[in-house]
Amino acid sequence: MAEPFDRHHAIGDEPLALGRRALVGCPPPVSAPAPAPNKITSLPNLLSLSRLPLGGLFWATLGPTTTHAAISLGVMALAAGTDVLDGTIARRRGQSTAGMGSWLDPICDKLFVGAVLAALYFKRGVPLWLLAVIVARELIQLPMVVVYRVFPTLRHWLRYDFRASHLGKAATIIQFLAIGSLVMGWPTAYPLAWGAFGVGLVALADYVRRAVAIGKQRLHQPEEVKRT
Numbered sequence: 001m002a003e004p005f006d007r008h009h010a011i012g013d014e015p016l017a018l019g020r021r022a023l024v025g026c027p028p029p030v031s032a033p034a035p036a037p038n039k040i041t042s043l044p045n046l047l048s049l050s051r052l053p054l055g056g057l058f059w060a061t062l063g064p065t066t067t068h069a070a071i072s073l074g075v076m077a078l079a080a081g082t083d084v085l086d087g088t089i090a091r092r093r094g095q096s097t098a099g100m101g102s103w104l105d106p107i108c109d110k111l112f113v114g115a116v117l118a119a120l121y122f123k124r125g126v127p128l129w130l131l132a133v134i135v136a137r138e139l140i141q142l143p144m145v146v147v148y149r150v151f152p153t154l155r156h157w158l159r160y161d162f163r164a165s166h167l168g169k170a171a172t173i174i175q176f177l178a179i180g181s182l183v184m185g186w187p188t189a190y191p192l193a194w195g196a197f198g199v200g201l202v203a204l205a206d207y208v209r210r211a212v213a214i215g216k217q218r219l220h221q222p223e224e225v226k227r228t
Contacts, residue, residue, distance in 0.1 A: 040104075044090040047082040048108040054079045055115030062119045066185045073183055079112055080176055109172060110138055116179055126182055133193045134178050137171055137200030141207070165210070167203035174199055 039045070054075055061071045086105055117135065120126040132139060178192035 042090075042093075044086040044093075045104055047086040047089070048105045050082050051079045051108045051112040054082075055112045058112075058116050059119040059123075062123050062183070064123055066183070069183050069185070073180055076116070076176060076180055076183070080173075083109060083172075106168075113138075113172075113175060113179070120179070120182055124182070130182075130190070130193055133197045134175055135200075136197045137204050140201075141204055144208075165203060165206055167199065167206050171196060171200040171203045 040049075058072055058075045058079075061068060061075060063069075083105070113135065117131045121128065121131060174192060174196040178189055178196050181187075181189035181192055
């Protein structure tokens with residue numbers, strides 16, 4: 001005796017669901033578009049990388065006096081513009097904010113600032129302690145990241161998020177203002193340097209808080225999710 005015809009078994013549930021949607025005039029469900037690839041040659045990443053030669057250009061344009069300070073300040077403004085544009089373009093293009101740009105952008109920021117501070121020390125004789133106050137966040141953050149990378153045990157319950165927070169961006173802006181004041185020889189350099197110091201430490205504490213929070217969240221995930 002032949003078995004009864006089972007239309008669900010024969011054609012499946014998904015085509016039936018699509019057919020019902022067509023009968024009632026409902027369009028089929030549309031899946032969310034996948035994030036755009038985040039390659040090294042993408043425009044946002046190229047804008048981030050452009051800050052590396054700009055650091056050399058700043059060194060070349062900075063003189064021993066403030067005579068040509070406006071040119072050096074223009075180079076800094078151009079670097080700050082690329083810092084704003086790379087993130088804006090990446091978000092508009094739908095590129096992943098957790099991909100290559102999440103760590104490339106802050107690294108290029110720090111290398112540019114490092115080149116600027118070296119130029120101020122060697123060409124202008126700015127005291128090292130003042131430069132250290134401006135970049136105190138980076139001086140403390142660097143050994144923390146090295147320890148995080150060297151000891152795998154820490155990575156079991158910590159997850160460092162390389163994406164810049166609002167506090168981190170604010171600290172970077174104050175750093176640029178303090179350095180700009182040093183370039184121009186303005187007395188506002190000292191209060192801005194201490195402002196970068198304070199906001200930088202708060203931003204660093206926020207990085208640690210985020211790392212602990214992400215690590216705790218990961219500990220409560222199933223093993224299958226942790227491996228992905």
